[in-house]
Amino acid sequence: MMSLFLQPLGEVSENGVIYSLSLRKVHCDVDETQDNRRLWTSQLERSIQYGPADALVDHLVPEDGNVDHSYRMCFLAVYRTFMTPTQLLQCLLDRLTSATAVKEEVCQDQPNAIKSIVSFIRVWLDKYVIDFHESNLFNDLQSFLEKKQDLTSQLPELLDLQRLVLSHYRKTPTSPRGVVTPAITEPGMCCHPRCNGTAKEYNWFSEPAQQVAQDLTALDAEIFRGIIPHQCLEYVRKNNTKSSSVYKAIDTFNKVVSHVLSTTLQARNSKGLRSPSSRGKCISHWIDIAQSCRMLKNFSSMKAIMSGLQSSSLFRLKRSWAGLSSDRRSVFKELDELISSESNFQTFRDVLDKEATGKGTHRRQTYEAVHGVVPYLGTLLTDLTMLHTALPDVNKDGLINFEKRRKEFEIIAKLTLFQASASKYLLPLNLSLVHWLYTSPTLSESESFMLSKELEVCSTTSPSPKSSPSSTPLHQTLLVKKSLHLLTIAVGDIPRLSKNDDDDDDSSSGDLKPLSISQRSNSCHEIHSTIIVKITIVTSLTCCNYKSILIEKTEHTDSVIRRALEKYDIVQQHTDNIKAFSLYQIHDKKELLIPEDAVVYYALVIIPREAPVLLVKQKD
Structure with missing residues (x-):
């Protein structure tokens, strides 16, 4: 059945729950008597907009067995914003207790009610088994089922559920999709679990740009696949810790930016001296790596490299940028236009959507067909942040705003699709790059800028406005408080009231x-x-x-x-x-x-x- 139009009709309140009503026009059949013309009909739909937690759970497991599967998937993705996994399981077990307590007076809806509850728990176990491991829910669920042993022979759903619980309980808990993501550690320590400190030395400058891009893509894809989607919601609400998968992805992004800055500013020529030409060669190599990342559809490292090159510490180095060839200037301009923040990164979003769906037209002359995609996480976090800032979690009566959760789910669903795409890469993880990325010392923000001023005291602009960076200071481009390199989730930055210092090329408000x-x-x-x-x-x-x-x-x-x-x-x-x-x-x-x-x-x-x-x- 194909649906076309959705016409909003308003809202209705029922038993303390506010529903939105809409009329959907759907194609239901083909009339063979009238030249196979399509027949259309209108269906009245209603969806929860606001309601208490109990009502939201009731809608998950309707007693009549008429399950809304899309609502279930949305609920499982966002429920942690208003209740814990333990609270959700208890609500379900309470309803299951009530449904099985009337065994002697079996009503018509009882089997359907039990089936609804059991089927939801099965979906929960299948899609979000990590909830049961993290919150130790297996013991509670198993204890409940053991108390219902006398009913399992009459209710096969409970017996199947018990077997499913046991099979999941025996499995070793892992990160989503079997990915083990690195943890955030102190400088000098490698955070990746597979990096044992014996990796070979990694010389990023002597490696071909294509190889460095592939190594970065393999790492980025693994880390992105390891992001737990609901932790993005916790991140924008500032409810999670820095050990979460979101912060791990941010930390890796920051490491790439730090290395772009440090390797370029500290570059030396064959005589061991720092010179504009040696820095220019580093800038050229990083541009080549960014372009290779673009061809591999690794937008995360591409954005990180461009953010480092566009930082105020590197942007002001006029003589260093002067040595770039016209080809590299053209590539840099193309990448700069791609990641432009204008219209809320609209160009970047359009390209990402095309690449993720395999409709991209970008030429790939060097690589074979590339099917994977690693997006820039900052755009997704920006969307969640804007949504969370603009819409309240509850209405004035204290009812949960589930319409807001639906909008958040749309973003989370997009993240999940990107994760599936990132799993298509078949690139081996280079532990030498991982060790270099996480253990090599890098300059801090203040150290970078001080060194930049020592290198070129009088530089104020880039050699050519047509090919130079957009002069966006690094703290405007990147995420996480009090950190130098961040994925942009801040809604904006302070307007500049006056010009100061030779590094500030921003327009004054x-x-x-x-x-x-x-x-x-x-x-x-x-x-x-x-x-x-x-x-x-x-x-x-x-x-x-x-x-x-x-x-x-x-x-x-x-x-x-x-x-x-x-x-x-x-x-x-x-x-x-x-x-x-x-x-x-x-x-x-x-x-x-x-x-x-x-x-x-x-x-x-x-x-x-x-x-x-x-x-x-x-x-x-």
Whole structure:
């Protein structure tokens, strides 16, 4: 049965649960009497939007046996954001106890209720067995089934479940898909479990760029496959520890960026002297490696290498960049355009989607057919962060916002598909590269910049604006607090009010000229008559990082200003003097003044698939 159109009809509340209603047009059959014309019908659908945890669990295991399989998969991916595995199992066992307690008075729905519960536990064991190992749920489940031994002969579902539990319990717990990911360790220590410290020395510069790219891809693919999807949700909620699989992936990304910086800044010529030509050769080799990663569809290391090359410490080295050939400049420009952050990395996202589905048109003259893909994790974490910042976990009545979880599940499902694609690589893991990457000493952020200034004191720009990096400082490009090299998940960075230092090539927001907004447009980030925007505040004393807020369709300028002040929790007396602030939209390097009586939703200039950027500024 094929479905086409989905027409929202509104919401309905029932027993403390809020459902959304929609009408879907579906193709149900072919009318052979009328030249095989398709017959269509309309179906009324309802899905949970808000509800308590018990109601969400009830929807998993309906007593009538009419199971919603898509809801189950969504629930299993996101339930840890509002309950623990232990709590979920207890809810299921309570329902199973109630269903089996009425054995003498068997009702029509009892067998269906038992089947629903048992089938869900089987799916849970099959898809997320790690929950049972991490939370020691096997003992609880096995103890329950042993107490129901007298019913297993009459209820074969329980007997099958008991056998399944025993088979899973005997297996050694592993990471998802059998991947063992490296842990974060102190410098000088290799974190990979297979690296025993006896690996051969790895000389990245003497190795062909294609070989280094393959070695990086083999490591990145293994680590990416080892990411536990629900830990991404914990990461954006800051609920997980640095031992999580997400932080391990971030740490590896950071290591690559650190080595790009350190190897280039510390490069020496044949006489053991540091020179612009030796640094230029390193830059050229890293560009070749980044291009090879692109051909292998390893977007993680490609992005890491480009982030290192575009850091302020390397970007300012005018004489070092001057030695690049025109071909490498062209390659660098192509890669720079690919990872551009404009329109929320839209170019990068489009290419990634094409490559992941095998529809990419990028030429691969050197390699055989490449089927695997390693995406840049930062884009997925950015999407989750924006979503989490804009939508609350619960509504005003304390009901769980499951509609938000559905949107999060869409991102998690995409991550899972990428992991399946990453498993298609057939590249051997080079332990020499792993040992070099995790044990070789690297420069810190301050050390890198100090050395950069010593090397080329007077450099202010790259030799050619057409082929040079975009001058984005490293701390704007990369993830994790107080770390030099991060995957970008921050919604934004502080606007620069003035130029300083010879390394800062960013435009100053102080140069922006206020203009009046007259444009009108529809929202590109609409969620039921709302729009997600990035906003910051500048006063005489403070300049804040960007945060995301959700603007309603009917909100006026003063309401948005008030909510921004409350979100940043700065100078409480300001919230009583909203008229002392103005609201601007930063667009095309200009500050567009939003009138005081405007409806902000309709006053914004919208760029497709890019969140508008707003600025709250204290009046002179």
